[in-house]
Amino acid sequence: MNKLILGRYFPGGSLLHRIDPRAKLLAGISFIFILFIANNWITYLVLWLFTFTMMKLSGVSIRIYLRGVRPLIWLILFTVSLQVLFTAGGEIYIDWGPITISSFGLINGLYIFSRFTMIIFVSTVVTLTTKPIDLTDAINYLLQPLKRLKLPVDEISLMLAIALRFIPIILDETQKVMDAQRARGTVFGEGSLPQQIKKIVPIFVPLFVSSLGRAEDMANAMEVRGYQSNNPRSSFRRLQWQKTDIAALFAMVLLAVILFILRTEGHHFH
Amino acid sequence: MQINLQQVTADYQAGPIRSPEILKSISTTIKSGSFTAVVGKTGSGKSSLLKLMNGLLVPVKGQVSIGEIMITSENAKQSVKEARRKVGMVFQFPESQLFAETVEKDIMFGPMNFGVPKAEAKEIALEVIERVGLDATILSKSPFALSGGQKRYVAMAGILAMRPDILVLDEPGAGLDPKGKKEVMDLLHAWHKERGLTTLLVTHDMDDVALYADEVIVMDEGRIVFQDEPERLFSEMTAIHQWGLELPQARKLQIRIEQEANVRLPRICLTLDKLADALIEAGLA
Numbered sequence: 001m002n003k004l005i006l007g008r009y010f011p012g013g014s015l016l017h018r019i020d021p022r023a024k025l026l027a028g029i030s031f032i033f034i035l036f037i038a039n040n041w042i043t044y045l046v047l048w049l050f051t052f053t054m055m056k057l058s059g060v061s062i063r064i065y066l067r068g069v070r071p072l073i074w075l076i077l078f079t080v081s082l083q084v085l086f087t088a089g090g091e092i093y094i095d096w097g098p099i100t101i102s103s104f105g106l107i108n109g110l111y112i113f114s115r116f117t118m119i120i121f122v123s124t125v126v127t128l129t130t131k132p133i134d135l136t137d138a139i140n141y142l143l144q145p146l147k148r149l150k151l152p153v154d155e156i157s158l159m160l161a162i163a164l165r166f167i168p169i170i171l172d173e174t175q176k177v178m179d180a181q182r183a184r185g186t187v188f189g190e191g192s193l194p195q196q197i198k199k200i201v202p203i204f205v206p207l208f209v210s211s212l213g214r215a216e217d218m219a220n221a222m223e224v225r226g227y228q229s230n231n232p233r234s235s236f237r238r239l240q241w242q243k244t245d246i247a248a249l250f251a252m253v254l255l256a257v258i259l260f261i262l263r264t265e266g267h268h269f270h
Numbered sequence: 271m272q273i274n275l276q277q278v279t280a281d282y283q284a285g286p287i288r289s290p291e292i293l294k295s296i297s298t299t300i301k302s303g304s305f306t307a308v309v310g311k312t313g314s315g316k317s318s319l320l321k322l323m324n325g326l327l328v329p330v331k332g333q334v335s336i337g338e339i340m341i342t343s344e345n346a347k348q349s350v351k352e353a354r355r356k357v358g359m360v361f362q363f364p365e366s367q368l369f370a371e372t373v374e375k376d377i378m379f380g381p382m383n384f385g386v387p388k389a390e391a392k393e394i395a396l397e398v399i400e401r402v403g404l405d406a407t408i409l410s411k412s413p414f415a416l417s418g419g420q421k422r423y424v425a426m427a428g429i430l431a432m433r434p435d436i437l438v439l440d441e442p443g444a445g446l447d448p449k450g451k452k453e454v455m456d457l458l459h460a461w462h463k464e465r466g467l468t469t470l471l472v473t474h475d476m477d478d479v480a481l482y483a484d485e486v487i488v489m490d491e492g493r494i495v496f497q498d499e500p501e502r503l504f505s506e507m508t509a510i511h512q513w514g515l516e517l518p519q520a521r522k523l524q525i526r527i528e529q530e531a532n533v534r535l536p537r538i539c540l541t542l543d544k545l546a547d548a549l550i551e552a553g554l555a
Contacts, residue, residue: 173366179326180367183359184428185383187351202379205369209414 008168009131014059015244016129021138023245027252028126034252035115037259044114046262050255051118054125068124069117076116084109132164137239155229162218170211177206271337271356271435271468273300273323278332282318292318294492295332300485305462305469307479307500310489311514316472319489320438323470324357325350336436355384358434360458362441364425365418373399373416373424374409380432391431398427402457419450426454430461437462437469443478455482480504480518480540488513501538520545527554 016024038044055065069076083105090103127135140157147153178188181202188199275298282292293315300306308316321327322334328346335341336356341349361367370376377398378391386394399409402423408416413424426442442458443451459482462469473479479486479500486503488496490513496503504510504521517525520542527549528534535552539545549555 176361177367179321180359180361180364182326183324183354183357183361184367184380184432185354202367202369206366210366 008128010058010060010064010128012059012129014057014129016054016058016125018244019129019248020239020241020245021130021134022141022239022241023248024126024130025135025138025142027248028123030252030256031122032119034256034259035118037256037263038111040262040264043259043262044111046255046258047118048114051121055121058125058129060128064128065121065124069120072116072120076113079116080109080113083112132167133161134237134239136161136164137235137237141239152229154233166211166214169214170207173210174203174207177203272302272335273436273468273470274298274335275322276333276335278322278329278334280318280322280327280329282327292492293322293329296492296494297332298487298494298497300468300470302468303466304485305459305471305483306485306487307483308470308472308487308489309474309476309479309513309515314489315492316489317440318492319487320359320440320470320472323436323438324354324359326359355432356434357436357438358429358432359438360426360429360440360442362444364429364442365421367428368413368421368425371412372410373413376413376424377409377428377431380428384432394431394433395427398431399424401430401461402427403453419446422446422454426458435467437467439469439471441473442471443475476504476516476518477520480520488515490514500540504540505538524548 035047038047055062084101085099085105087105087108088100088102089105090107092100092102094101130138136157139160140153143151143153143157181199182188186199186202189196191199275296278293278296279291280293282289296319308319310316318327322329322341323336325341325346328341328343328350330343333340333342334353336353339349339352339356341353368376370379374392374395377395378388381391381394382388395409396406399406404420404423404427408420408424413421416424422442429437437458439458443454446454455478458469461467471478471483483500485497486500487494488503495513496506496509503515504517510517518540520539523542524535524539524545531554533552533554535545535548537544537548539548546555
């Protein structure tokens with residue numbers, strides 16, 4: 001529970017910490033699209049170089065990023081193995097009916113693996129270097145145009161901010177409840193699957209109860225301070241767009257251009 | 271049951287951030303049958319010390335002995351289970367651990383985890399619920415339908431039902447009104463005496479130390495800096511300030527009286543009763 005890295009903020013003063021959250025969010029999202037430009041080994045190499053530079057720039061140790069991948073590793077390996085086993089073409093090494101291991105399959109598997117891990121790494125870079133509250137401000141800002149479609153953008157971002165705010169608290173609380181039940185003799189991670197599922201009840205029930213209590217306290221606290229959902233709200237922290245932010249977005253455009261130049265035309269593995 | 275710590279060093283992990291050496295090479299013995307208070311500033315390592323007792327925190331170096339059971343970093347997986355059978359732990363705000371549909375089932379949870387048969391666990395539940403001063407009819411109710419104070423007692427009953435030899439308490443009276451707090455402490459103290467338990471109590475309230483403890487441990491920056499009788503602790507005025515502690519109410523009053531009347535009472539008084547006695551003896555009252 002404590003090993004969850006994705007979505008956590010690491011305080012620091014790196015260049016990436018200082019970039020405007022809107023720029024970071026846009027860059028992070030555009031990276032996911034840029035990933036799909038790559039289709040040969042040199043483009044993937046460029047992307048890996050980019051990813052590692054970002055990780056280095058964030059000033060957070062590589063080990064913490066690796067820990068972020070760990071909870072998803074089985075999903076990644078499953079997808080990769082599907083690619084490896086069911087892609088035909090190129091040199092074929094093993095052939096058991098529908099299952100083949102071919103050079104195309106292996107290469108494709110490697111690409112898929114790269115894509116997954118790079119997405120995780122880069123989105124971890126964004127969340128590790130951005131305060132959750134700044135991130136929601138950024139989302140709020142970027143969603144503003146949707147107001148024309150009568151979408152309650154401010155409420156959505158407030159909900160998001162509250163949800164993010166409570167993640168660490170609820171994680172702490174989970175730890176406490178788990179400790180309390182351990183002290184009463186529960187051993188987590190032991191026994192058959194149904195037994196293990198049964199052991200979750202003594203954690204979840206207290207967590208639900210306290211979360212509901214917390215939500216009610218929160219709602220009351222907001223109400224007594226005069227919160228009205230339809231009133232326009234001002235912000236204490238104003239986002240400031242600076243030259244470095246333009247540079248950051250320009251870097252993403254540059255990355256996309258480089259990949260377009262280096263990619264193999266008209267040649268697809270899929 | 272005696273507790274013995276030998277050069278125990280422990281790390282604390284909260285999320286991805288690891289604080290190394292929250293406890294620094296601690297060695298101590300807690301005598302069987304004693305009621306020991308653990309005091310110190312926030313972050314001094316009190317709670318970590320408590321968690322060592324039942325393996326919620328495993329030492330990186332050194333060993334923790336609970337009676338015959340020895341916990342080290344190597345054998346933790348096995349020894350911790352045995353230790354938890356012997357050590358009952360009442361956390362801060364223990365009512366947050368309630369989960370079952372009925373009070374009875376919640377109290378039976380601990381004993382049954384440790385292999386007590388269902389019928390016997392039922393008997394224990396009835397026994398402890400009456401022992402903590404609640405009515406037996408409460409057993410069939412949902413723990414979430416109870417008042418705050420009742421919840422606290424049910425949660426404590428759930429720990430006492432495990433019939434621990436060692437009781438570890440982390441501010442059991444926190445958040446209760448003074449009367450409720452005193453009732454909780456009196457109950458736990460009475461249980462301690464009755465069963466001849468070894469009890470550890472983490473507290474910020476020096477009056478608890480004065481009233482209940484026969485030994486006190488002071489923690490500061492991950493080390494035990496003092497371990498002796500409460501009377502000795504509350505005579506070390508300069509050290510007490512340095513460790514961020516206060517004096518019990520009666521001791522404060524004693525000092526005030528001594529200053530105003532320009533006398534010195536023959537001994538250090540930590541409770542009002544003892545102070546009254548001392549004043550009568552000295553002919554001041």
